[in-house]
Amino acid sequence: MASSSSSGLTFKLHPLVIVNISDHYTRVKSQTNPPPLTSTSATVNGVEHQQQAPRVYGCVIGVQRGRTVEIFNNFELLYDPSTHSLDRPFLEKKQELYKKVFPHFYILGWYSTGSDAQESDMHIHKALMDINESPLYVLLNPTINPAQKDLPVTIYESELHVIDGIPQLIFVRSSYTIETVEAERISVDHVAHLKPSDGGSAATQLAAHLTGIHSAIKMLNSRIRVLHHYLVGMQKGDIPCENSLLRQVSSLLRRLPAIESEKFQDDFLMEYNDTLLITYLAMFTNCSSTMNELVDKFNTAYDRHSRRGGRTAFI
């Protein structure tokens, strides 16, 4: 497989495609039971299984204008392991449906996941050649490599090369750029910031927000403490007096307080008091509920006349 293509086409990839492929892969991986192991082999019931990450397949669609190929969207396809080909009738049905909604989009190629393009992929590639004479192969590498800076996506084209006297189709890598529409950028950004475990529940978001503020204040506190320690040392005479530093500190102090006006004081104190009141209310509710439980337990244990026989719901 050569490393650069010579077709001269420029490829533009939309992030929606990448997100879709990644989503497809994650879904399939999390739904397989038992979860697959990547490189080690597992012994299950005495039989050795070598499980690899599942491969997912699908089609990419987009627009080709002159020498620019823009890949907009993609959809999933089922891989038939017996015939080593993709599900053809389904593909055609899907193609029709997409044509109705996006009349300009054509099937540009197909995608899959894996670390590198394989020989068997050529089979699928050739099968698609009757829809598009030069299909694309988009490959997503799902292994997470924290050192990697680029996207783990590669686009392959097929070229006819003569190897050992036999003309063969091989995959050649092509370069591409990412193209986004404004709406796409916002939604992808939103998806990227979701926490993996809980998602957007209010409690975790509030906790995350407050943790951020807490660490910021802690850092501010520690830095002021360092300055204070330094100044005290200077005052005592342990450290030689450095005038430039003193000048900087004094100019910093003179910049505080940042806002000083009657209206600001009023509003600030009012808001501060509101927050304190809410905390007070929360503590109150907490205390009352504990007390209520305590009294209930006490009454059950020690009050002879309260419950005799009968069923009570213990909530």
Added chain:
Amino acid sequence: MEALVTQIQGLSGTASDVLSLQNLLKQADDSLHAESTRLPPFLDQLDPSKHSLGYLYFLEACTAGPVTQEQASSFLLTIARFISSCVAEQIRLAPDKFICVCKRFKDQVLLLEEPLRGVAPMLTAIRKLQLSSEHLTALHPEFLLLCLLSKCYKTALSILEEDIFEVDQPRDLFLFCYYGGMISIGQKQFRKALELLHNVVTAPMSTVNAIAVEAFKKYILVSLIHHGQFPTNLPKYASSGAQRNLKNLCQPYVELASSYSNGKIADLETYVEANKDKFESDNNLGLVKQAVSSMYKRNIQRLTQTYLTLSLQDIANRVQLNSPKEAEMHVLQMIKDGEIYATINQKDGMVRFLEDPEQYKTCEMIERIDSSIQRLMTVSKKLNVMDELMSCDPLYLAKAGRERQRFDFDDFDNVPQRYNI
């Protein structure tokens, strides 16, 4: 005897010595009691500030028998001196003896009819006996009784301000809160009185006791004075015995409360006149009269909810007062006490009712809320501890286990049906 004295003098040095001394004294206790008349001269040989434990044993034996009138005065002096100079750690090793001595001290003081002499020593005695400021000892109610009888209420207030978490005997709690309520009423701190009396009425009691009945009567009256209404049902956390029986035992007061809620002063006054002797026999007539006069305040407060401005004459008519002058006096008093917010225009005799001017924007408010939050946090921690203790209580577990539904589909754990230890 002398041998014992020398032993006390020798062994009062370190803590371990004191413990061994305590065992010796316990064994010698009966002999001490047998020779109680011979003991007073030995007391002079011992120093109360160093040999507190030994002194205590001797003193307790001395005062065990009947005391004559002349001896009483000198005894009071010795006991008072002892209390002020004794060492707290040694005293706490024999708390019941100490309480015994103090109770006899109180009896003597009452016999001599000089309760004022007993107030200060009793206060020091409490401070020395208490393990922490949250601990209620048996001496607390005695102290409050002395304060009540000698009418020096202010000294008692410092004791009443403390929050109590540990109680030795339930009877102490009842008496303490009842007397404390009476003292607060005397100081016109009705909110504190209500809180203390509420504690008596809702304290856990398997059978209704007389203290609770008396406290309930005062509770009704104070609640009418302070809140203008009386909740007809006791809260859920009151013991079931109290909930059922207290109201029946205080019938005239409950009826007073219901006629109060009708809002007609004339009816209230006729009712009070009719049942005057009952109230008087309970020593509550003063409180009842205060309740009646608080009716006017209640009516004026009700007016603030309907009117923005009102003339003094109108107020007098609506509240059934005799003249506008009286109405003005009432309104002035209420403004001073902070019960309503109003301004009186003297030129045309109009009263304008205002809103609460508190803006909640000041630093003092921040400090108030902050301190309240801190207090709540400590209470919450204590409550959690108590809750956990309660959940492990075998009585509770037995009853909880018995009441579980038979066929709980989601339950696979085994709660024993009978919890035998």
